[in-house]
Amino acid sequence: MCLGIPGEIKSIDGMEATVEFWDVEKAIRIDIVGDEVEEGDYVLNHAGFAIRKIPDDEVEETIALYESILQGDEADGLEEIGAMDEELGIGGANE
Amino acid sequence: MSDSEALQFRDPEKADRLTSRLDALMDEIGHPVNIMHVCGTHEQSIAKYGLRSRLPDGLSVRMGPGCPVCVTNMPEVDEAVALAEDGKIVATYGDMFQVPGTEKSLEDAKGEGADVRVVYSASEAHEIAAENPDEDVVFFATGFETTAAPTAAVLTDDPVDNFYVLSAHKYVPPAMEVVAELPDTDIDGFLAAGHAAVITGYGLFEEFVDEYETPVVVGGFEPLDVLLALERLLTFIRDGEPGLDNAYRRVVSEEGNVAAKERMWDVFETTSGEWRGIAEIPDANLVISEEYADHDARTQFDVAPDVGEGDPLTEQCICGDIMAGQADPDECDLFGEECTPQNPVGACMVSSEGTCKIWLEYGGQPDL
Numbered sequence: 001m002c003l004g005i006p007g008e009i010k011s012i013d014g015m016e017a018t019v020e021f022w023d024v025e026k027a028i029r030i031d032i033v034g035d036e037v038e039e040g041d042y043v044l045n046h047a048g049f050a051i052r053k054i055p056d057d058e059v060e061e062t063i064a065l066y067e068s069i070l071q072g073d074e075a076d077g078l079e080e081i082g083a084m085d086e087e088l089g090i091g092g093a094n095e
Numbered sequence: 096m097s098d099s100e101a102l103q104f105r106d107p108e109k110a111d112r113l114t115s116r117l118d119a120l121m122d123e124i125g126h127p128v129n130i131m132h133v134c135g136t137h138e139q140s141i142a143k144y145g146l147r148s149r150l151p152d153g154l155s156v157r158m159g160p161g162c163p164v165c166v167t168n169m170p171e172v173d174e175a176v177a178l179a180e181d182g183k184i185v186a187t188y189g190d191m192f193q194v195p196g197t198e199k200s201l202e203d204a205k206g207e208g209a210d211v212r213v214v215y216s217a218s219e220a221h222e223i224a225a226e227n228p229d230e231d232v233v234f235f236a237t238g239f240e241t242t243a244a245p246t247a248a249v250l251t252d253d254p255v256d257n258f259y260v261l262s263a264h265k266y267v268p269p270a271m272e273v274v275a276e277l278p279d280t281d282i283d284g285f286l287a288a289g290h291a292a293v294i295t296g297y298g299l300f301e302e303f304v305d306e307y308e309t310p311v312v313v314g315g316f317e318p319l320d321v322l323l324a325l326e327r328l329l330t331f332i333r334d335g336e337p338g339l340d341n342a343y344r345r346v347v348s349e350e351g352n353v354a355a356k357e358r359m360w361d362v363f364e365t366t367s368g369e370w371r372g373i374a375e376i377p378d379a380n381l382v383i384s385e386e387y388a389d390h391d392a393r394t395q396f397d398v399a400p401d402v403g404e405g406d407p408l409t410e411q412c413i414c415g416d417i418m419a420g421q422a423d424p425d426e427c428d429l430f431g432e433e434c435t436p437q438n439p440v441g442a443c444m445v446s447s448e449g450t451c452k453i454w455l456e457y458g459g460q461p462d463l
Contacts, residue, residue, distance in 0.1 A: 048216020
């Protein structure tokens with residue numbers, strides 16, 4: 001729930017953006033990101049909301065960290081971005 | 096991504112230099128030091144990279160009340176279960192699904208026929224309400240500032256009439272004060288959570304540092320981020336100076352995310368309440384303000400859970416002591432025995448941010 005996940009903005013429609021995380025695209029709200037964002041920007045996401053634009057020079061390290069924390073536990077990673085239902089057909093986080 | 100970029104914050108040579116510096120600082124300090132961090136992601140990073148094995152003797156880094164699921168009080172889970180059993184659609188984060196209430200978890204209620212749905216965001220819970228206009232949909236909202244601001248964003252965006260929030264959101268800074276005051280908890284410094292500080296800003300901790308004369312450093316989550324934050328804390332402790340520093344400058348500013356803070360304080364106000372197993376904490380529970388009462392499940396429904404005695408094993412759970420920094424998971428008789436991620440007794444074993452679950456996943460007591 002509280003693990004911030006970095007993702008790349010692919011497109012923006014009003015206060016919602018399509019953000020890509022590890023080849024999975026999700027709709028993410030950008031109304032509380034607190035910065036102007038555009039396509040190609042990376043944002044730090046918590047529970048379906050972008051909470052900060054990630055400065056360009058910070059992107060690689062942030063992504064590397066989350067990939068490594070979630071390494072070997074793809075289910076946790078997918079759950080954090082809400083992709084469990086579509087990908088695996090189950091709903092419970094810890095099943 | 097090149098290896099050099101990816102490993103910039105994990106450079107072993109820099110880590111060695113930082114740990115040598117920690118050794119030297121501990122020698123100068125000359126007594127054991129207890130640091131508390133308040134973030135599940137910090138614990139994951141510390142366990143994952145085996146950082147405890149590199150720390151000097153006498154330097155203890157423990158996780159405090161940094162897991163929002165873990166501090167959600169059992170009666171709050173009971174309220175959600177009661178609403179589900181009363182025929183409402185209850186939506187909640189995956190981490191909350193298995194957390195035991197007094198007698199039942201939401202998973203148990205679902206097994207008995209209640210409509211409980213796991214969502215990954217407050218806006219997804221709102222979509223369920225929009226798609227089911229004839230049903231009452233209650234979002235059981237948990238988490239610290241990083242999820243409270245998103246809940247607020249949905250409530251300030253003209254939600255549909257049948258969308259309600261049962262708030263179990265918590266606000267971390269007052270809990271740090273309570274932990275700092277616990278008689279059996281001796282904390283020399285706090286490593287504050289980087290992502291909550293993205294929202295609140297690090298300036299928020301100034302008052303805490305002044306009042307409790309305890310240093311606070313906001314830290315990031317890469318190994319070097321954690322070691323750097325510890326270096327700053329030990330320097331303050333050596334100098335006898337209760338200072339405040341930001342060791343996560345890449346994303347944390349002094350004022351934080353103003354847009355997110357404004358929404359949060361528009362929708363929520365603080366009240367006192369029990370943090371599971373720790374204490375009654377003043378001003379650390381976020382409840383919905385009168386302006387948004389039309390969407391407050393507690394105002395709109397008669398939430399009166401009828402619960403019995405509960406699981407006797409719960410009495411033996413030391414989750415609260417662990418979050419207060421007074422015990423480690425392997426001091427619990429239930430750890431890895433009666434209490435496992437598959438059959439959790441306490442919330443510390445349920446959440447991916449719970450100390451017990453993290454320790455069990457990384458092979459018991461990690462690298463101590």
